[in-house]
Amino acid sequence: MKIGFSTSVIQRGKTGVAQYVFALLRALLPHAGKHEFNLFVLEEDLPLFDFAKDKMRLVVVAEKFRPAVKNVLWHQTKLPRLAQKLGLDVLHVPSYRRMLWRKPCPIVGTIHDLAPFHVSGKYDWKRMLYGRIIVKRLARRQDAVIAVSDNTARDIECFFGVGRDRMNVIWNGIDHQRFQPGDPAVAKASAKHRWQLGHPFFLYVSRLEHPAKNHVRLIEAFSQLKARTKSNWLLALAGSDWHGAEAIRAAAKASPFAGDIRFLGFVDDASLPGLYHATDVFIYPSLFEGFGFPPIEAMACGVPVISSMCGSLREVVADAALIVEPENVGSIAGAMEKMASAADERARWRAKGFVNAMRFDWNVNATETLAIYERVVRNRSDR
Numbered sequence: 001m002k003i004g005f006s007t008s009v010i011q012r013g014k015t016g017v018a019q020y021v022f023a024l025l026r027a028l029l030p031h032a033g034k035h036e037f038n039l040f041v042l043e044e045d046l047p048l049f050d051f052a053k054d055k056m057r058l059v060v061v062a063e064k065f066r067p068a069v070k071n072v073l074w075h076q077t078k079l080p081r082l083a084q085k086l087g088l089d090v091l092h093v094p095s096y097r098r099m100l101w102r103k104p105c106p107i108v109g110t111i112h113d114l115a116p117f118h119v120s121g122k123y124d125w126k127r128m129l130y131g132r133i134i135v136k137r138l139a140r141r142q143d144a145v146i147a148v149s150d151n152t153a154r155d156i157e158c159f160f161g162v163g164r165d166r167m168n169v170i171w172n173g174i175d176h177q178r179f180q181p182g183d184p185a186v187a188k189a190s191a192k193h194r195w196q197l198g199h200p201f202f203l204y205v206s207r208l209e210h211p212a213k214n215h216v217r218l219i220e221a222f223s224q225l226k227a228r229t230k231s232n233w234l235l236a237l238a239g240s241d242w243h244g245a246e247a248i249r250a251a252a253k254a255s256p257f258a259g260d261i262r263f264l265g266f267v268d269d270a271s272l273p274g275l276y277h278a279t280d281v282f283i284y285p286s287l288f289e290g291f292g293f294p295p296i297e298a299m300a301c302g303v304p305v306i307s308s309m310c311g312s313l314r315e316v317v318a319d320a321a322l323i324v325e326p327e328n329v330g331s332i333a334g335a336m337e338k339m340a341s342a343a344d345e346r347a348r349w350r351a352k353g354f355v356n357a358m359r360f361d362w363n364v365n366a367t368e369t370l371a372i373y374e375r376v377v378r379n380r381s382d383r
Helices: 016-031 043-049 068-086 125-141 150-160 184-195 215-229 245-254 272-278 293-300 313-317 329-341 343-357 362-382
Strands: 002-006 036-042 057-061 090-093 107-111 144-147 167-169 201-205 234-238 261-265 281-284 305-307
Touching: 002 068, 016 036, 016 362, 036 043, 036 068, 043 057, 057 068, 068 090, 090 362, 107 125, 107 362, 125 150, 144 150, 144 362, 150 167, 150 313, 184 272, 201 215, 201 272, 201 293, 215 234, 215 245, 215 329, 245 261, 272 293, 281 293, 281 329, 293 305, 293 313, 293 343, 305 313, 305 329, 329 343
Parallel strands: 002 036, 002 090, 036 057, 090 107, 107 144, 144 167, 201 234, 201 281, 234 261, 281 305
Antiparallel strands: none
């Protein structure tokens, strides 16, 4: 098969969608001998795909098409013509905001979440409108839709009316070579030097997005914990600034314990496992997730996890995390105190989480995704 894959939605590699794209393509590399892969890559993103350039064709997309509106238009106008020119058998678009209307070949779309239907104010009104109205029609045009969780599949059926006959639930995976237990002593020494994390700390890995990622309540809960226990624990927030980041930074600055809150910025792929190894407790109080990579990455690294159960997190973390009500600051603070005060509690959740993380595998994801490509191509031929 000649397979096309759009990568221009990765936001310079700093989002969950980017991790999905990179991991899936790496897992598909062993199949590149049998199939021809054509990756559509924005010019400045080319170095991010060095891992694939020897086995997959990189089709350069002009940098002027990076801005969101121009990128949407590129997908709707230029990409269909490129797909025809290259003679593609199937095209995969791994973002619901970029799915195609025109179908030069069978189209597969991945939908990670329908957050605009659940979190008020997650995006500006234009993107909310696009996500609620336009994408609904685009989703119905796809030959197959991949949902990354059962929760997302239910949302797609409910809000978009896409039938289960075109829906495919394929869980995201974990790179178990990257995310596995390490040496905490070495990792803690590095974290102390690089980020001034010289005491036990809670870690939250997420872009700084307000209100969806719930940082402000987490900071309030951390302040309650510190006031009540006088502990020396720190709070580390890893992630790039996003919509509403100023509200998160203002909340941290206003905390009586602002000196114990660290903003780490974006943590690159090479550094992330080491940061997990240094972490004493991972916390994930998000208001909604279509999947949620960081909790299971932390579990795979042997870190105990506190998590909300919103969106897909119920099926992803299962019974392997200490659960909080994310809109209840007291609930978050109580869980933080429970973990911080008892080593045996942390050990119990560490063991449960490690077993849970083993359920997620990118090789399984790649095999099932490739089967979908083959099926939609076969169905088009049959018609």
